[in-house]
Amino acid sequence: MTIGVLGAGYVGLATAASFAARGFAVVCADIDEKKIVKLQIGELPFFEEGMKEVFAAASTPAMFTTDLPKACVCDIVFCCVGTPSAADGSADLSFVRSVAKTCADAAPNAVFVLKSTVPPGTSRSILEFVQGNLRVAANPEFLREGHAVQDALNPSRVVIGADDESVKLILLDLYTPTGAPIISTNTVTAEMIKYASNSFLATKISFINDIANLCDVIGADVRSVAAGMGLDDRIGAKFLQPGPGYGGSCFPKDVRALMHLGQSVNVPLRILEATTAINADRQSLPYRMLIESLGSLERKRIVVWGLAFKPGTDDIRDAPALSLLRRCMADDARLVAYDPLVRSLPSEFAEIEMAGSAIDALQNADALVIMTDWPEFVDFDRAEILKAMRGNCVIDPRYVLR
Numbered sequence: 001m002t003i004g005v006l007g008a009g010y011v012g013l014a015t016a017a018s019f020a021a022r023g024f025a026v027v028c029a030d031i032d033e034k035k036i037v038k039l040q041i042g043e044l045p046f047f048e049e050g051m052k053e054v055f056a057a058a059s060t061p062a063m064f065t066t067d068l069p070k071a072c073v074c075d076i077v078f079c080c081v082g083t084p085s086a087a088d089g090s091a092d093l094s095f096v097r098s099v100a101k102t103c104a105d106a107a108p109n110a111v112f113v114l115k116s117t118v119p120p121g122t123s124r125s126i127l128e129f130v131q132g133n134l135r136v137a138a139n140p141e142f143l144r145e146g147h148a149v150q151d152a153l154n155p156s157r158v159v160i161g162a163d164d165e166s167v168k169l170i171l172l173d174l175y176t177p178t179g180a181p182i183i184s185t186n187t188v189t190a191e192m193i194k195y196a197s198n199s200f201l202a203t204k205i206s207f208i209n210d211i212a213n214l215c216d217v218i219g220a221d222v223r224s225v226a227a228g229m230g231l232d233d234r235i236g237a238k239f240l241q242p243g244p245g246y247g248g249s250c251f252p253k254d255v256r257a258l259m260h261l262g263q264s265v266n267v268p269l270r271i272l273e274a275t276t277a278i279n280a281d282r283q284s285l286p287y288r289m290l291i292e293s294l295g296s297l298e299r300k301r302i303v304v305w306g307l308a309f310k311p312g313t314d315d316i317r318d319a320p321a322l323s324l325l326r327r328c329m330a331d332d333a334r335l336v337a338y339d340p341l342v343r344s345l346p347s348e349f350a351e352i353e354m355a356g357s358a359i360d361a362l363q364n365a366d367a368l369v370i371m372t373d374w375p376e377f378v379d380f381d382r383a384e385i386l387k388a389m390r391g392n393c394v395i396d397p398r399y400v401l402r
């Protein structure tokens with residue numbers, strides 16, 4: 001069986017790697033020529049634990065191509081292109097529509113499987129858009145960046161959304177050998193499972209952040225509160241860490257898209273409105289704490305430890321650290337950043353000095369803000385940090401330091 005993958009991002013490459021590792025012939029296509037050239041010479045466009053090794057063992061240069069139709073003439077074609085936020089908060093489906101059209105033209109009747117996160121109803125609208133010239137299924141992806149390959153190889157669950165029995169059977173055959181629990185349903189329900197999952201996780205983060213706001217005022221220790229709650233297996237400890245709000249390429253846009261969908265059918269999702277408002281407030285907390293401690297930030301040397309939106313990845317899309325950097329730049333602060341994996345920033349941040357190590361970054365610092373809970377930051381104690389700095393302002397919105 002041959003597998004086509006459209007889009008060579010986190011999801012596309014993890015999908016390609018996992019099927020290649022399982023022995024399938026895989027063709028992975030992307031419109032980004034630079035990315036494809038890199039992949040053809042064995043380099044990854046981003047860091048992802050274990051991915052390089054899987055491709056080294058299972059890929060051939062011919063596996064990666066900019067020839068999209070080539071990836072469409074496969075037995076199963078996975079759509080893994082991006083679905084960013086449009087200006088009104090809805091999901092921008094233009095990339096999905098574009099590859100669906102390419103696929104329908106190149107291989108009418110192909111099995112076109114949406115792994116991209118798409119609003120409920122998209123599989124059906126794509127089928128209409130290509131005038132029935134594809135067999136469309138929804139198979140949302142639940143991988144976690146930083147564990148993408150492992151998650152693709154050993155999924156926690158597989159959701160198969162099919163409105164057509166023959167497509168459902170093809171996907172059941174493909175995934176049954178993984179041993180993962182399989183939920184088989186219609187396309188609109190499958191699409192909803194993904195949005196509801198991400199929105200729930202975002203809400204869990206905002207919940208503990210709201211509790212953290214209260215704990216800080218009444219003198220309770222939110223870390224112990226979270227630990228105590230997390231031991232209840234009805235609640236669970238994951239996604240219960242207070243911090244400077246959720247970021248990344250998924251939660252913000254998926255919450256926005258689900259709210260937009262709710263509004264469009266007159267079912268406003270009030271809990272997500274609160275989730276979003278709390279998140280915006282927590283994202284501005286480190287900046288507010290800096291102002292409270294330093295007064296004006298003008299010409300102050302401010303160090304930011306951690307740029308990635310979470311540990312284990314070099315992905316900075318919608319990372320809370322970037323919104324802090326923007327605010328501090330607007331106040332004419334002198335900024336130094338250090339992250340174990342992120343070695344450069346987009347040109348908008350050209351004025352920011354990138355340090356080679358956490359401790360080097362602290363030289364002459366007036367303030368330190370810890371924005372990502374990388375394990376290496378946990379090893380520091382406050383006294384060691386304060387000794388290396390000029391000032392004494394340490395802001396730790398993720399409660400990394402003991």
Ligand SMILES: NC(=O)c1ccc[n+]([C@@H]2O[C@H](COP(=O)([O-])OP(=O)(O)OC[C@H]3O[C@@H](n4cnc5c(N)ncnc54)[C@H](O)[C@@H]3O)[C@@H](O)[C@H]2O)c1
Binds near residue numbers: 008083117
């Ligand atoms: N990143 C995650 O952790 C994650 C997890 C689950 C689901 N998702 C969802 O999966 C989808 C992809 O996410 P991602 O993080 O892999 O995105 P990404 O931005 O890393 O990758 C998307 C890729 O699609 C390519 N692309 C865009 N238009 C194309 C076209 N017309 N033809 C071919 N390639 C095209 C881009 O060049 C890019 O390489 C999104 O819908 C996302 O919400 C992401």
